[in-house]
Amino acid sequence: xxxxxxxEYTKLSVATVSRVLNDDGCVDERTREKVKNAIKELGYVxxxxxxxxxxxxxxxxxxxxxxxxxxxxxxxxQGIEDAAGETGYRIMLGETYDNPAxxxxxxxxxxxxxxxxxxxxSPARGAIEYxxxxxxxxxxxxxxxxxxxxxxxxxxxxxxxxxxxxxxxxRKTVAFLGANHVSGFERERGYRRALLExxxxxxxxxxxxxxxxxxxxxxxxxxxxxxxxxxxxxxxxSDIIAMGALRAFEESGVRVxxxxxxxxxxxxxxxxxxxxxxxxxxxxxxxMGRTAFGLLDGVLNGGATPKRTVLRHELIIRESxxxxxxx
Numbered sequence: 073x074x075x076x077x078x079x080e081y082t083k084l085s086v087a088t089v090s091r092v093l094n095d096d097g098c099v100d101e102r103t104r105e106k107v108k109n110a111i112k113e114l115g116y117v118x119x120x121x122x123x124x125x126x127x128x129x130x131x132x133x134x135x136x137x138x139x140x141x142x143x144x145x146x147x148x149x150q151g152i153e154d155a156a157g158e159t160g161y162r163i164m165l166g167e168t169y170d171n172p173a174x175x176x177x178x179x180x181x182x183x184x185x186x187x188x189x190x191x192x193x194s195p196a197r198g199a200i201e202y203x204x205x206x207x208x209x210x211x212x213x214x215x216x217x218x219x220x221x222x223x224x225x226x227x228x229x230x231x232x233x234x235x236x237x238x239x240x241x242x243r244k245t246v247a248f249l250g251a252n253h254v255s256g257f258e259r260e261r262g263y264r265r266a267l268l269e270x271x272x273x274x275x276x277x278x279x280x281x282x283x284x285x286x287x288x289x290x291x292x293x294x295x296x297x298x299x300x301x302x303x304x305x306x307x308x309x310s311d312i313i314a315m316g317a318l319r320a321f322e323e324s325g326v327r328v329x330x331x332x333x334x335x336x337x338x339x340x341x342x343x344x345x346x347x348x349x350x351x352x353x354x355x356x357x358x359x360m361g362r363t364a365f366g367l368l369d370g371v372l373n374g375g376a377t378p379k380r381t382v383l384r385h386e387l388i389i390r391e392s393x394x395x396x397x398x399x
Contacts, residue, residue, distance in 0.1 A: 133161055223360045250282070360383055
């Protein structure tokens with residue numbers, strides 16, 4: 073059954089029936105009631121997708137992430153989905169692989185009215201420019217220069233807090249394994265700041281800023297030791313990197329935490345399953361996802377002013393920094 077069936081049944085034009093379905097105020101009340109009664113009698117169900125596409129309201133939001141394989145995104149997506157469901161929205165995941173061609177294709181989908189807006193999870197540097205004319209919220213990897221809605225933690229402060237904790241354990245040589253992205257640079261600043269505030273030197277040879285994976289973490293840790301660097305503490309930009317470092321220390325006969333205390337970042341579910349259980353910085357992932365959707369929803373429905381919402385992080389202390397610490 074189509075809208076044409078309703079029009080023939082009421083002896084009204086398709087355009088008039090369409091105006092009633094779209095709640096157009098140009099239709100008089102008697103005609104409106106006639107159409108509504110006909111819909112009820114016929115059991116007609118409007119094609120909401122087609123109607124929404126024509127009205128520029130799909131009730132669909134794209135959530136774009138580099139890869140669904142990355143476990144960090146799972147709780148964030150759950151938070152987005154929870155918030156979206158409460159407001160009648162659906163979400164669709166899209167993988168970008170940090171590929172410019174994918175950014176162009178997915179941004180054009182919104183321009184062509186296939187979705188109402190986009191949430192970017194940890195976008196690569198420069199990716200935001202592909203979406204500058206669209207309703208967008210960034211979740212993680214935010215930056216003060218962005219002119220869109222943003223949900224994140226204070227990465228510099230979180231890193232500084234983690235390194236200060238390590239220094240507070242009496243550790244004097246804190247190495248750093250970083251990542252080549254926006255939050256990685258902010259975490260490196262926090263690392264440097266904590267050392268300087270404690271009166272400790274920043275040893276550039278004890279820093280490996282281009283790690284992104286378990287394999288990178290393992291290889292970088294082995295390289296540090298080959299350089300003759302013997303840190304008594306290690307701060308990494310992600311739990312995945314930290315787990316690679318733990319593997320390298322195990323292979324080299326370095327005891328954790330007796331010889332070196334290791335601190336990760338993210339508090340992935342695997343962190344407490346590892347042996348030793350990994351101390352880390354917890355990001356409120358589900359809350360960040362909910363916040364990102366709420367910010368985007370404000371833009372879509374009320375023209376809210378772009379803002380950056382900064383959520384609280386938390387240090388989680390486990391066995392990799394203190395023997396016998398809680399899990």
